[in-house]
Amino acid sequence: MPISNENQPLDLKSVLVDLAYYRKEERTAGNVQDPLIILTAYAQDELVYVEGKIVAFTPEAYAEVKRSRSNDLVNKFGPVYAVEFPIFLHRKLADVLVDSAIDLRDRHGYFTVVMDGLRTYDCAQKLQENRPDLVTLGLLARAGKSAHNRALAVDSKLFHFVDGTLVEADEHGHLDDFDMKANSRFYDGDMSNAARYNRLVRLQAWQRASIKHQLPIANLLSEFWDDRVTGSPEDFWRVLACRALCISLNGNPNTNPIVHSLKAELEGVHQRHVNQHTTRQDFAETAYRLFVATWNQLFTKQCKLQLSSVLGSGAGDPPALSDFIFHEWHHSIYDRDLVSASLPKQLRSDSDALTDSKASTDIVVNYENPLKALFLEAVNARTDKQKASQG
Numbered sequence: 001m002p003i004s005n006e007n008q009p010l011d012l013k014s015v016l017v018d019l020a021y022y023r024k025e026e027r028t029a030g031n032v033q034d035p036l037i038i039l040t041a042y043a044q045d046e047l048v049y050v051e052g053k054i055v056a057f058t059p060e061a062y063a064e065v066k067r068s069r070s071n072d073l074v075n076k077f078g079p080v081y082a083v084e085f086p087i088f089l090h091r092k093l094a095d096v097l098v099d100s101a102i103d104l105r106d107r108h109g110y111f112t113v114v115m116d117g118l119r120t121y122d123c124a125q126k127l128q129e130n131r132p133d134l135v136t137l138g139l140l141a142r143a144g145k146s147a148h149n150r151a152l153a154v155d156s157k158l159f160h161f162v163d164g165t166l167v168e169a170d171e172h173g174h175l176d177d178f179d180m181k182a183n184s185r186f187y188d189g190d191m192s193n194a195a196r197y198n199r200l201v202r203l204q205a206w207q208r209a210s211i212k213h214q215l216p217i218a219n220l221l222s223e224f225w226d227d228r229v230t231g232s233p234e235d236f237w238r239v240l241a242c243r244a245l246c247i248s249l250n251g252n253p254n255t256n257p258i259v260h261s262l263k264a265e266l267e268g269v270h271q272r273h274v275n276q277h278t279t280r281q282d283f284a285e286t287a288y289r290l291f292v293a294t295w296n297q298l299f300t301k302q303c304k305l306q307l308s309s310v311l312g313s314g315a316g317d318p319p320a321l322s323d324f325i326f327h328e329w330h331h332s333i334y335d336r337d338l339v340s341a342s343l344p345k346q347l348r349s350d351s352d353a354l355t356d357s358k359a360s361t362d363i364v365v366n367y368e369n370p371l372k373a374l375f376l377e378a379v380n381a382r383t384d385k386q387k388a389s390q391g
Contacts, residue, residue, distance in 0.1 A: 012333065012341035016088040016151055019114055023098050035105035036098070037159070037166075039074075041115040041175060042127070043081040043348070047074040049174055052167040074115070076176045077140065078130040080123050082348045089117040090151045092215050092325065093229060097154055099209035100202075100227075108201055109160055115175050116155040119148035121332040122347045138180055138222070149332040152325065153220070153228035158198055170194040171202070175225050185221045185245060186252045199224050204246045208311045216319040218242060229325045233287035234270040237263045239319065240295055247306045249298070262294040280329065288321045 020038045027034050039054070041047075046056045048065050049072045057065065065072060089097065101112040119127075124143035134140045147153035158169035168174070172195035177183055182191070185199065203219055206227050210217040218238035220226035230239060241251030241259055253260040266287055273283040295318040299307065304316025335345045 012337055012343060015091055016118065016341075016343065017091050017094045018086045019089055019094060019097070019117060020086055022089075022091075022094050027098060027102065033105070033111075035101040035111055037111055037113045038087055039113050039115055040081055040085065040087055041075050041155070042077060042119075042123070043079060043083050043085060045075055045079045048072050049074065049168065052162075052170075053165060054168070071174070071178050074175065076131065076134065076178075077127045080126045080130070080348060081346055082344065085344055085346050087114055087117040088151055088343070089154055090325075092213065093152055093154065095213045096206065096209040096215055096217060097156075097227070099212055100205040103205040103208060104158065104201065107205070110158045110169055110198075110201075111160065111166065112156050113159050113166075114154060114156045116148065117153070118151035118333060118346070119146065120335050120338065120346045121149055122335045124149055124332075126347065134176075137178070139176060139178065144332045147228040147231065147327040150327045150330045151333060152327040152330070153226060155225050156227070157225055158202060169198050171198045171224060172196075173224065180222065183223050183225075185219070185224050185242075186254075200245070200248075203242060204310060207243060207246050207315070211312055211315050214319070214323045216324050229327050231328045232270070232326045233284045233291075233324075234266045235326075236287055236291035237266055237294075240291065240298065243307065243311075243315070244298065247303065247310055249303065258294060258298050262290060265290050284321060284324075284326075292318045 019036060024034070027036060039047075046059070046062055047054050048057050048062065054074055062073075070076060097112075097114070104110040104112060121143050124141070124146060128135050128140060128142055131140060135142060141148070143149065148155075155175060157175050158171060159166045160169050161167070170192055172187070172191045173179060173183055181187065182189065185203070202224070206217055206219055216230060216239050217227060218230045218235050219242045220228055221238060221241060230236070237253065237259060240262065241253070244251035244259075250256040251259055253263040269283065269287050269290065272278065273280075299316060307315040335347050339345055
């Protein structure tokens with residue numbers, strides 16, 4: 001069972017896709033609204049959550065919010081990305097994202113607002129320099145440690161229409177919410193029924209799409225808005241935990257002894273791999289055998305039938321080892337890599353600050369709600385295309 005390429009740089013030009021356009025026609029087939037809305041969180045410092053809506057503030061008002069209620073800022077780390085930088089994602093993960101977004105729209109009427117995908121090493125360094133306190137808190141990974149640095153993680157939030165306006169669906173927390181305890185997918189504290197439901201249907205949509213595309217997803221368990229591939233074979237337990245949560249089965253290693261045992265055994269296998277310098281292939285195959293054995297122990301026949309009912313055919317079977325991508329075994333992507341692949345540089349330059357000031361004024365004057373503006377732009381573009389084809 002060969003595993004994916006080890007320690008190989010990504011062929012960025014062929015692997016990275018621009019989410020704004022990727023499978024666009026399929027996303028809007030049948031004259032339906034695009035389920036993906038792209039809003040690059042870390043390219044701006046003007047957007048604020050107000051009663052579930054994202055609205056643009058003047059610089060003076062934004063500075064006051066930053067002092068008095070910083071958790072309501074859409075961007076808590078400071079503007080780091082170039083203003084016009086698109087959100088890139090690894091093609092395989094983008095396929096899962098697109099299908100999960102279509103699923104959430106068609107089943108529940110939700111729109112997926114994508115706020116971050118690829119985060120180059122350069123930008124990750126800048127973010128951690130801006131907010132070392134949030135690195136300590138655990139909200140931000142150090143440069144080179146995150147799946148975002150390999151374009152193998154995506155951050156998104158669910159929105160829906162209320163009285164013609166896009167409003168954040170209740171998921172008990174914003175993007176980058178400071179309450180790390182409540183951000184956990186295992187959180188069992190005070191939470192509305194709507195939030196629990198929305199977190200569940202998001203997870204189910206992602207797992208359903210992962211099965212369709214044969215790409216195991218280990219949705220980040222500490223942050224409900226972050227969806228990604230596995231880090232290494234040591235993370236196999238996370239895939240099992242996410243699948244369990246889809247049918248309201250306990251996947252928490254702190255409270256489920258079966259999951260706890262797998263997690264501990266995988267840590268041991270990883271340590272032997274490090275100490276004894278075993279090959280990654282041996283590491284993966286040994287870990288995978290433990291994963292499959294635990295999968296069959298945790299998921300009884302009835303559970304497997306329930307998984308197939310909720311997530312589709314085959315959901316009760318463990319993913320094949322050859323399907324996994326381990327992001328820790330890929331190199332981080334730098335801005336220089338993007339440039340050498342004829343792609344735009346992500347880290348903002350000094351000239352971007354001048355662009356920002358004008359863009360900020362324009363967006364406040366023209367749009368009370370930037371998400372609504374993006375939505376209407378997509379509707380108008382589709383209408384224009386239809387008129388052109390009819391004419």
